Amino acid sequence: MKVIIAGNGVSSITLVKELKKLSNNANIEIFTDEPRPFYWRPRLIEILANEASIDRITPYDKKWYADHNVKLHLSDPVVKVNPNEKKLVSKSGLEVKYDVFVFANGCKPFVLPIPGKELKNVYSIRTYEDVIEIKKHYGTSKKFVIIGGGILGIEVAAALNRAGERNVTIVEYFPYLLPRQLDKPGATILKASLEKKYQIKFLLGKTTSELKGNEKVEKVVFSDKSSIEADVVLFSTGVRPRISIAREAGVDVEKGVVVDDHLQTNVKDIYAIGDVAQHRKKLYGTVPPSVEQARTLANVLSSNDKRYQGSVMANMLKVAGIDLLSIGVIDPDSGDYTFASNGDMNKGLYKKVLTEESKLVGAITIGIKKTNALKVKKLVDSGASIDSMILEYVKF
Ligand SMILES: Cc1cc2nc3c(=O)[nH]c(=O)nc-3n(C[C@H](O)[C@H](O)[C@H](O)COP(=O)(O)OP(=O)(O)OC[C@H]3O[C@@H](n4cnc5c(N)ncnc54)[C@H](O)[C@@H]3O)c2cc1C
Numbered sequence: 246m247k248v249i250i251a252g253n254g255v256s257s258i259t260l261v262k263e264l265k266k267l268s269n270n271a272n273i274e275i276f277t278d279e280p281r282p283f284y285w286r287p288r289l290i291e292i293l294a295n296e297a298s299i300d301r302i303t304p305y306d307k308k309w310y311a312d313h314n315v316k317l318h319l320s321d322p323v324v325k326v327n328p329n330e331k332k333l334v335s336k337s338g339l340e341v342k343y344d345v346f347v348f349a350n351g352c353k354p355f356v357l358p359i360p361g362k363e364l365k366n367v368y369s370i371r372t373y374e375d376v377i378e379i380k381k382h383y384g385t386s387k388k389f390v391i392i393g394g395g396i397l398g399i400e401v402a403a404a405l406n407r408a409g410e411r412n413v414t415i416v417e418y419f420p421y422l423l424p425r426q427l428d429k430p431g432a433t434i435l436k437a438s439l440e441k442k443y444q445i446k447f448l449l450g451k452t453t454s455e456l457k458g459n460e461k462v463e464k465v466v467f468s469d470k471s472s473i474e475a476d477v478v479l480f481s482t483g484v485r486p487r488i489s490i491a492r493e494a495g496v497d498v499e500k501g502v503v504v505d506d507h508l509q510t511n512v513k514d515i516y517a518i519g520d521v522a523q524h525r526k527k528l529y530g531t532v533p534p535s536v537e538q539a540r541t542l543a544n545v546l547s548s549n550d551k552r553y554q555g556s557v558m559a560n561m562l563k564v565a566g567i568d569l570l571s572i573g574v575i576d577p578d579s580g581d582y583t584f585a586s587n588g589d590m591n592k593g594l595y596k597k598v599l600t601e602e603s604k605l606v607g608a609i610t611i612g613i614k615k616t617n618a619l620k621v622k623k624l625v626d627s628g629a630s631i632d633s634m635i636l637e638y639v640k641f
Contacts, residue, residue: 256519263543278322352484361456393481403565438593573607
């Protein structure tokens with residue numbers, strides 16, 4: 246069986262390793278547009294922070310692929326798939342037949358479609374090459390502006406600080422940080438911790454409308470006509486699955502490449518896994534679901550009866566070194582909930598629990614030790630009854 250994989254990220258490498266584990270002797274070829282073997286993409290943050298080298302985050306060299314009987318085509322992306330002839334075409338003009346084709350080609354950063362986005366010194370981060378370009382500004386460019394205050398934007402800002410860049414501003418459209426994970430008081434405490442720990446500056450509730458400059462970016466302009474100066478702008482405004490090749494091949498796409506519980510598309514013998522895949526209307530965009538999908542697909546391709554049922558998103562996070570738990574109902578605007586919360590701005594601590602009919606249904610903790618946060622998580626997971634003593638649960 247000839248298996249061709251487009252992409253060499255974590256979903257692709259996991260699929261290869263799992264197929265080998267299952268003693269599946271598929272003949273595998275990987276096409277990637279990147280010039281190097283697989284590396285841990287989340288660890289690009291360490292490279293940005295000058296805390297790691299590319300070798301440290303590259304677990305398998307070219308020999309590993311050869312030893313595992315995998316043909317790796319570097320800097321040669323798939324440009325076309327022809328399901329009728331079961332054939333793909335690569336950028337360099339290779340035409341290769343497949344028995345099974347897997348889209349594992351991930352996402353590309355979403356850049357706001359605003360005037361000035363093409364100016365010099367405007368970037369987004371997805372690959373090692375992106376990081377190297379950004380690092381060329383270290384020590385010479387003063388003002389870094391990150392557009393987007395999500396988890397990645399915060400991680401990037403903290404990494405720039407750890408690399409010695411002291412003038413970093415995060416611009417966020419929402420009036421507070423991480424609105425999906427936090428409520429406003431919690432987000433205020435997180436913001437204060439980040440300001441203290443990394444000297445990050447924040448501009449919240451700002452809609453970026455334009456980048457201005459003469460060749461190079463000089464200014465970020467907002468919809469309220471205010472602006473800030475910038476030498477370097479980094480977009481961290483989300484990602485979009487790379488769906489165009491699948492669409493042109495007649496594969497069903499919505500926001501991502503649509504797959505069923507076997508990770509199969511509507512076209513026979515074409516599958517999709519990782520950030521590019523859309524399963525039960527959901528896109529994930531993180532490593533654990535990519536790994537789960539790849540493991541399932543390895544079983545499917547080895548004729549084992551396995552189905553992907555969707556992934557549970559992690560609710561214990563670390564954002565720029567700060568522990569954060571966000572689980573269940575956290576900030577309802579309707580319903581019959583009771584809540585208690587407690588915050589310490591100076592120490593960067595926050596705890597909130599919510600009950601509904603005496604049952605614990607949600608919680609937020611910030612800066613709370615993992616073991617203690619785990620106890621709260623377990624209570625929410627089990628729907629523990631705590632009504633009369635609710636204040637006990639928000640003590641530090
Ligand atoms: C800086 C950064 C930090 C992150 N931090 C975290 C984190 O802390 N935790 C977490 O869970 N997730 C994190 N993520 C997200 C995580 O990296 C992705 O969820 C994960 O990499 C998805 O793996 P994938 O295999 O689906 O796709 P990718 O890793 O994106 O790999 C897809 C590959 O396909 C290649 N490709 C594209 N088009 C083609 C084509 N036509 N032909 C061949 N190859 C092609 C791409 O260049 C890429 O190499 C982070 C991402 C970034 C950028």
